[in-house]
Amino acid sequence: MVAATLLQSMDNANKVFPEMATMPIALVILIVCAIGAVIGLINGLIIAYLNVTPFITTLGTMIIVYGINSLYYDFVGASPISGFDSGFSTFAQGLFALGSFRLSYITFYALIAVAFVWVLWNKTRFGKNIFAIGGNPEAAKVSGVNVGLNLLMIYALSGVFYAFGGC
Secondary structure, eight states: OHHHHHTBOTTOTTOSSTTSOOOOHHHHHHHHHHHHHHHHHHHHHHHHHHOOOHHHHHHHHHHHHHHHHHHHHHHHTSOOOOOBOHHHHHHHHOEEEETTEEEEHHHHHHHHHHHHHHHHHHHSHHHHHHHHHHHOHHHHHHTTOOHHHHHHHHHHHHHHHHHHHHO
8 A cells, every 4th residue: 555655657747746747656565564564563572572362463453554544545545545656567567578478576586585585584593593493492592692672674574575475
């Protein structure tokens, strides 16, 4: 919703904020990912330091975010957000073509994410900590892993991925 609002074309008659210029795609993606990271950090704080069950926490924050979306849609008149900048349409729906073989940009972005997570999981201390916490948080804590801080980083990173996926 944030990306859709910020990436509307200037010539769209139903632009939510008509006086605001279309923002660069990279900046909008950074803004959306930062919002996702903040929501992930909130989830991580509640789970790691208030000891609320992850399912209940993420369900609760989802309902809060949906409520904020509802307030936003009431403010803008609940009309569908459309008329995106052509660069964003290409970014989201474009294709790599190698002869008759076509690969969507979204598949390419997913492959980059998979490679990033593989490196993170297998080649970093943080990845080993994720594995340890997932197996047994108490044993990880006894082994010297800062479980609370790692949970914050895990939920923030997951928020970034969710936000990018929702762009």
